[in-house]
Amino acid sequence: MNDAAPLGILSAIPEELRHLEDRTEGSETLAGLSFHRGRIEGRAAVFVETGIGKVNAALTATILAQHFGCRALIFGGVAGGIDPALGIGDVVVATKLVQHDYGALVDGRIEAYQPGIAPLPGVDRSPGYYMGRTLETNLRAALAGIELPSLAASVTGEAARQASLHFGTVVSGDTFVNCGMTRERMEREFGALAVEMEGAAVAQVAERFGRPWIVVRCLSDLAGVDSHLNFPAFLPVAAKAAAVVVRQAVQVL
Numbered sequence: 309m310n311d312a313a314p315l316g317i318l319s320a321i322p323e324e325l326r327h328l329e330d331r332t333e334g335s336e337t338l339a340g341l342s343f344h345r346g347r348i349e350g351r352a353a354v355f356v357e358t359g360i361g362k363v364n365a366a367l368t369a370t371i372l373a374q375h376f377g378c379r380a381l382i383f384g385g386v387a388g389g390i391d392p393a394l395g396i397g398d399v400v401v402a403t404k405l406v407q408h409d410y411g412a413l414v415d416g417r418i419e420a421y422q423p424g425i426a427p428l429p430g431v432d433r434s435p436g437y438y439m440g441r442t443l444e445t446n447l448r449a450a451l452a453g454i455e456l457p458s459l460a461a462s463v464t465g466e467a468a469r470q471a472s473l474h475f476g477t478v479v480s481g482d483t484f485v486n487c488g489m490t491r492e493r494m495e496r497e498f499g500a501l502a503v504e505m506e507g508a509a510v511a512q513v514a515e516r517f518g519r520p521w522i523v524v525r526c527l528s529d530l531a532g533v534d535s536h537l538n539f540p541a542f543l544p545v546a547a548k549a550a551a552v553v554v555r556q557a558v559q560v561l
């Protein structure tokens with residue numbers, strides 16, 4: 309695509325977008341959403357707060373691709389941690405995104421399918437949107453050695469430590485995961501590093517338009533019983549760390 313076309317920069321809530329947005333060139337309201345033209349790391353960009361959830365994210369991503377002609381869609385924000393090796397403040401770059409709540413309910417359990425595919429027995433059950441190999445290679449190189457904020461003892465609950473960056477699977481769905489049992493299932497079934505509520509919807513739309521996507525998430529909580537307390541407590545620090553990575557990531561685009 310045309311290099312002059314803007315990047316679409318999305319976050320779900322104002323606390324996440326705050327660290328990314330640098331408005332300079334005017335705004336437009338569509339479908340009740342405010343799109344702000346500006347620049348990120350010298351590149352033309354359109355910034356927008358999607359609102360929470362997959363439908364909001366898909367609607368916004370569609371407008372960015374169709375109306376603004378965005379050449380790539382980049383989501384920056386926070387997530388709940390799924391992989392027990394990760395802690396609050398660690399950052400995940402999605403190389404695969406799965407909509408964990410699209411599928412069939414069988415014996416009280418959800419079986420995930422790729423959105424749009426008939427969720428019926430005998431139909432291929434390997435859901436997921438994959439980052440292209442070249443983009444992944446470029447991103448890994450661009451982000452190698454990135455300096456993430458150090459995490460105070462109040463964040464880690466133990467000794468202060470350095471946040472780390474990870475690449476892997478992120479799952480998305482229309483529920484805030486505040487449940488240790490679900491967290492364990494998501495780790496088992498998807499090998500997920502983190503869970504959030506928008507990323508895989510953005511990937512679905514981006515793929516339809518043939519545009520690359522990048523989803524960066526910093527862990528604000530660990531998707532367990534304390535998540536409703538940790539999320540608001542660590543949202544500011546996590547949103548800021550995600551933005552540091554997004555700013556470096558867009559330099560490969």
Ligand code: ADE
Pocket residue numbers: 386387388389483484485486503504505528529530531532535539
């Ligand atoms: N975003 C941040 N924390 C989350 C959680 N626990 N579940 C879903 N989305 C999240």
